[in-house]
Amino acid sequence: MIVFSDQKLKEVKDIISHYPEGKQKSALLPVLHMAQEEFGGWLSVETMDYVAGLLQLEPIEVYEVASFYSMYNLKPVGKHLFEVCQTGPCMLNGSDDIIEYIKHKLNIQVGETTADGLFTLKTVECLGACGYAPMMQYGKTYREHLTKEKVDAIIEECKAKSN
Amino acid sequence: MTKKILLEKIDVPGIKNYEVYRREGGYRSVEKALTMKPEEIVEEVKKSGLRGRGGAGFPTGLKWSFIAKPEGIPRHLVVNADESEPGTFKDRYLMEFIPHYLIEGMIVSSFALGSNVSYIYIRGEYAWITDILDQAIAEARQQGWLGKNILGSGFDCEIYTQRGAGAYICGEETALLESLEGKRGNPRIKPPFPAVKGVWQRPTVVNNVETIAAVVPIINEGGEAYAKIGIGKSTGTKLISACGNINKPGVYEIDMTISVEEFIYSDEYCGGIPQGKRLKACIPGGSSVPILPANLLLTTAKGEKRLMNYESLSDGGFATGSMMGSGGFIVLDEDQCVVKHTYTLARFYRHESCGQCSPCREGTGWMEKILKKIETGKGEMKDIDLLWDIQRKIEGNTICPLGDAAAWPVAAAIRHFRDEFEWHVNNPELCLQQNYGLAHYAEDIRVPVA
Numbered sequence: 001m002i003v004f005s006d007q008k009l010k011e012v013k014d015i016i017s018h019y020p021e022g023k024q025k026s027a028l029l030p031v032l033h034m035a036q037e038e039f040g041g042w043l044s045v046e047t048m049d050y051v052a053g054l055l056q057l058e059p060i061e062v063y064e065v066a067s068f069y070s071m072y073n074l075k076p077v078g079k080h081l082f083e084v085c086q087t088g089p090c091m092l093n094g095s096d097d098i099i100e101y102i103k104h105k106l107n108i109q110v111g112e113t114t115a116d117g118l119f120t121l122k123t124v125e126c127l128g129a130c131g132y133a134p135m136m137q138y139g140k141t142y143r144e145h146l147t148k149e150k151v152d153a154i155i156e157e158c159k160a161k162s163n
Numbered sequence: 164m165t166k167k168i169l170l171e172k173i174d175v176p177g178i179k180n181y182e183v184y185r186r187e188g189g190y191r192s193v194e195k196a197l198t199m200k201p202e203e204i205v206e207e208v209k210k211s212g213l214r215g216r217g218g219a220g221f222p223t224g225l226k227w228s229f230i231a232k233p234e235g236i237p238r239h240l241v242v243n244a245d246e247s248e249p250g251t252f253k254d255r256y257l258m259e260f261i262p263h264y265l266i267e268g269m270i271v272s273s274f275a276l277g278s279n280v281s282y283i284y285i286r287g288e289y290a291w292i293t294d295i296l297d298q299a300i301a302e303a304r305q306q307g308w309l310g311k312n313i314l315g316s317g318f319d320c321e322i323y324t325q326r327g328a329g330a331y332i333c334g335e336e337t338a339l340l341e342s343l344e345g346k347r348g349n350p351r352i353k354p355p356f357p358a359v360k361g362v363w364q365r366p367t368v369v370n371n372v373e374t375i376a377a378v379v380p381i382i383n384e385g386g387e388a389y390a391k392i393g394i395g396k397s398t399g400t401k402l403i404s405a406c407g408n409i410n411k412p413g414v415y416e417i418d419m420t421i422s423v424e425e426f427i428y429s430d431e432y433c434g435g436i437p438q439g440k441r442l443k444a445c446i447p448g449g450s451s452v453p454i455l456p457a458n459l460l461l462t463t464a465k466g467e468k469r470l471m472n473y474e475s476l477s478d479g480g481f482a483t484g485s486m487m488g489s490g491g492f493i494v495l496d497e498d499q500c501v502v503k504h505t506y507t508l509a510r511f512y513r514h515e516s517c518g519q520c521s522p523c524r525e526g527t528g529w530m531e532k533i534l535k536k537i538e539t540g541k542g543e544m545k546d547i548d549l550l551w552d553i554q555r556k557i558e559g560n561t562i563c564p565l566g567d568a569a570a571w572p573v574a575a576a577i578r579h580f581r582d583e584f585e586w587h588v589n590n591p592e593l594c595l596q597q598n599y600g601l602a603h604y605a606e607d608i609r610v611p612v613a
Contacts, residue, residue: 029328069287
C-alpha cells in the first residue's frame with residue numbers, strides 16, 4: 001500500500017507551510033524525495049499518483065517533474081545505488097578506472113542491477129566534489145578520493161548491511 | 164598572504180555550532196543592520212563593489228536596487244545553492260563548515276530587501292548539507308535571530324531550505340524559481356526579470372551563497388573598507404575551488420591581487436602539479452569558461468602577468484582570455500587530453516540541457532557525438548569545422564545562458580588546441596593508446612616552478 005505514515009504526513013504538512021497559501025505545488029520536489037525514500041527507492045506510477053492526490057495536483061504535473069530531475073528513479077534500483085561521477089575533473093583523476101573496476105567487481109554494466117538485487121551502478125554528471133575526485137554518491141553521503149581498495153570496502157560495508 | 168574574511172574562523176573547533184559561532188563574533192551584523200534603514204544597507208553593499216559570486220559577476224547592490232516594491236505584494240530573497248558547475252565546490256565548503264555565516268548574511272539581506280520569508284535552494288545531492296543548514300536555522304530561530312519581531316525591531320523573518328533533485332539548469336535563476344514552484348527547471352524568458360516577477364510572480368532577488376555571506380563583513384566593517392580589499396572592480400575576497408591535476412585541491416580564499424602563477428605553484432594554494440609535471444592547460448572559472456593553454460593562462464597577450472580577478476582573467480576577450488566565472492579552477496597537466504576532457508564537458512551539457520530551445524537541445528547532443536567520434540579515432544578533418552559551426556549556432560540563440568556555457572568550452576578547445584584535434588584525426592590508432600603528448604608543444608609552454 002502506498003500511503004505515508006502519520007509522521008510523514010505531518011512532515012508533508014510542515015513543508016507545505018513554507019509556501020504561500022495555495023502554492024502547495026512548491027512542495028512537489030521535497031515530497032517526491034520523501035516518497036522515493038519511503039516506497040522502495042524509486043517512483044512507480046502508483047507512488048506518483050499518490051503524491052499528486054496529496055498535493056492536489058494532476059498526475060501529469062507529477063510525471064513531468066519526476067522525469068525531468070535525474071535524482072528520481074523511474075525504474076526499480078538495487079538496494080544499494082552507486083552513482084559515480086564521470087565529468088571532467090573526476091575524469092582527470094581517474095574516474096574511468098573506478099567505473100571499470102566497479103563494473104568488473106559487480107559484474108554488471110552501467111545502468112544495470114546485480115542479479116541478487118543488491119547493487120545498481122549509475123554514472124552521473126558533476127556532483128560538486130571536484131577537489132575530492134574521484135567520487136560517488138551512495139545514499140545521502142558522498143564517498144570521495146575513491147581507490148580500488150575503498151570501493152572494495154564500500155561493497156563489503158553494503159553487503160554487511162544487507163545481511 | 165591573503166587576509167581571510169569568509170574563511171577566517173573556519174578552523175575554530177565547533178564553529179558549525181551556534182554558541183561557538185556567536186562567541187567568535189557571529190550575528191553582530193544583524194544587530195547592526197537592524198538599527199539601520201534598509202536603503203542604507205543597500206547603499207553599503209553598493210559602496211563595497213561586491214559582484215555576484217555565482218558566475219556572472221553582476222554588481223550585487225545594483226541588483227538589489229532593481230527589486231520592485233508594489234504595494235501589498237510580498238518580496239522574497241532566494242539563495243542559489245544549486246552549485247553544479249563542474250569544477251565548483253566552494254559554496255558547499257562554506258555551508259558545510261560554517262553554516263551560520265550564510266544564515267547571518269541572509270537575515271541582513273532579507274531585512275534590506277524586505278523579505279519576510281527567504282529560501283535556500285540547494286542542489287538535491289547536498290542532502291547532508293541541507294540537514295546542517297536546517298540545524299543552523301533551528302538554532303538561530305531558537306536564539307531569536309529568526310521569527311517574529313527580531314531583536315524588537317518589528318522585522319519578521321523565516322528561512323527555509325528547499326532541495327532540488329539533480330538538474331544543473333536550476334542554477335540559472337529563472338529555472339531555479341520554476342523549480343521552487345514545483346515545476347520542471349525550464350528557464351523563463353526575460354523580461355520580466357525576477358526583481359519584478361520572480362517566485363509566484365512576486366519580486367524576488369536570487370543571489371549566490373558566497374555573495375550573501377559577503378554581506379556580513381560588508382555590514383560589520385562598512386562598504387568602503389570592503390572595497391579597499393582587492394584591485395579595481397574586483398573588490399573583496401573570492402573563494403576559489405581548485406581541482407584537477409594539482410597537489411592541493413581544495414577551497415581557497417584569495418584577495419584578487421595574486422597572480423595565476425602564484426595560485427598554482429605557491430604552497431599556500433595549489434602547491435604545484437603532482438610529480439613535477441608540466442602545466443598544459445587550465446579552465447579558470449568553472450567548466451563553461453574558455454580553456455587556456457599554459458602560456459596564455461599565466462601571461463596575457465599583452466605580456467602582463469595574469470592575475471586572479473575578473474578583469475585580468477578576461478583580458479584579451481575570448482580570443483586570448485577567459486573568465487573568472489564561478490571560481491571553479493580546473494588544472495590539466497601535460498598528460499591530459501584536451502579532446503577527451505572537452506568530450507566529458509559536452510556530455511555534461513547534453514545531459515543538463517532542459518530541451519526547451521532547439522539549438523541547445525540538438526546542438527549539445529550533436530557536439531557530444533562528434534567529440535566522441537574524434538576522441539575514439541573515428542574523426543575526419545571536416546568534423547572539426549562542423550564542431551566549430553555547431554557551437555557558433557548555439558551561442559546567443561537560446562533563452563538562457565546554458566547554450567553559451569555549452570558552446571564556449573568547445574570553441575576555446577578548438578581555438579587553442581586545434582592541432583590536438585587534427586592529431587586525433589591523423590593518428591586514429593595512436594590516439595586510443597596515448598594522449599597528445601607535450602613533445603608536440605613548443606618550449607614556450609614550459610613553466611618554471613615558482
